[in-house]
Amino acid sequence: MSTGTGSKTAGKIFTVAVASGKGGTGKTTVAISMALCAETDVQLLDCDVEEPNAHILLKPSIQGNEHVSMPVPFLDEAKCTGCGKCSGICAFNAIVFLKKPLFLPDLCHSCGLCMKVCPGKAIMEKPRHIGILEIGAKGDVGFVSGCLDIGIASSPALIRAVRKQSKNAGLEIIDCPPGTACSFVTSVKDSDFVLLVTEPTRFGLHDMTLAIKVIKQLKLPFGVLVNKSISDDDCIGKYCSSEKIPLLMRIPDDRSIAEAYSRGVDLMEVKPELKDGFLKMIDAVRAIAEEDGGK
Ligand code: SF4
Numbered sequence: 001m002s003t004g005t006g007s008k009t010a011g012k013i014f015t016v017a018v019a020s021g022k023g024g025t026g027k028t029t030v031a032i033s034m035a036l037c038a039e040t041d042v043q044l045l046d047c048d049v050e051e052p053n054a055h056i057l058l059k060p061s062i063q064g065n066e067h068v069s070m071p072v073p074f075l076d077e078a079k080c081t082g083c084g085k086c087s088g089i090c091a092f093n094a095i096v097f098l099k100k101p102l103f104l105p106d107l108c109h110s111c112g113l114c115m116k117v118c119p120g121k122a123i124m125e126k127p128r129h130i131g132i133l134e135i136g137a138k139g140d141v142g143f144v145s146g147c148l149d150i151g152i153a154s155s156p157a158l159i160r161a162v163r164k165q166s167k168n169a170g171l172e173i174i175d176c177p178p179g180t181a182c183s184f185v186t187s188v189k190d191s192d193f194v195l196l197v198t199e200p201t202r203f204g205l206h207d208m209t210l211a212i213k214v215i216k217q218l219k220l221p222f223g224v225l226v227n228k229s230i231s232d233d234d235c236i237g238k239y240c241s242s243e244k245i246p247l248l249m250r251i252p253d254d255r256s257i258a259e260a261y262s263r264g265v266d267l268m269e270v271k272p273e274l275k276d277g278f279l280k281m282i283d284a285v286r287a288i289a290e291e292d293g294g295k
């Protein structure tokens with residue numbers, strides 16, 4: 001049996017980002033299973049804001065919603081002298097300059113620099129609605145999910161809003177968006193550990209190595225969980241062994257798991273015997289993070 005220290009976390013927050021280089025690896029299933037196994041003092045943050053689906057499996061009761069906006073610039077034409085300083089300073093190409101600036105809110109990162117450099121104080125800000133937070137719980141598991149408005153490209157701003165809902169205590173599990181773009185970086189940043197969920201295929205290996213490159217740049221400790229595992233002797237196992245990456249758990253390739261998922265039934269309900277494996281993995285994750293923090 002596990003020592004179960006992953007199930008009782010008090011005081012300082014411990015954040016595990018559950019990520020994958022590609023979609024469809026089962027990272028949401030893993031994130032939810034970890035949260036359900038931990039039983040107390042745990043919060044699940046669904047940062048996959050373009051396609052949040054943790055609520056489908058977890059089935060939390062939603063206690064509240066919050067609207068999230070980000071400030072974007074707009075022009076007071078009467079004050080603009082057409083100097084062009086604002087478009088020159090924007091690092092995100094969010095200002096097209098044709099005698100006067102034209103702001104492109106989809107590219108704007110709300111850095112506020114254009115306002116600061118404008119000599120005529122011709123730039124002001126207005127809020128732009130980008131999405132909604134849903135806040136609730138399933139038993140002892142706290143739950144926060146972000147849902148980006150259709151047509152909005154600024155997912156990092158909404159992910160930051162989800163992460164601001166952190167309880168700052170206990171175990172926090174982040175269901176990250178797939179891929180390795182800004183939304184992935186915003187989700188894993190400042191976490192204590194990144195758990196990479198992958199499949200034992202060449203595609204899985206390829207996308208996992210891309211995610212590892214980013215995580216190494218962020219200097220975060222990480223490990224791997226193989227989902228749909230058919231054998232210990234696979235390309236992921238060999239890669240982890242050659243690169244000395246901890247392979248923390250394998251979830252077997254089992255038709256009943258896939259069928260349960262398609263019906264919106266969580267893994268712990270269909271395979272409760274995996275609970276001890278999840279608890280052991282949480283313990284291992286903590287041990288690796290503590291060792292890494294001591295370096
Ligand atoms: S706020 Fe920043 S990102 Fe947005 S338009 Fe101004 S300089 Fe560009």
Ligand code: SF4
Nearest residue numbers: 080081083084086118
């Ligand atoms: S910096 Fe101000 S005054 Fe100059 S072009 Fe931009 S908005 Fe107009």
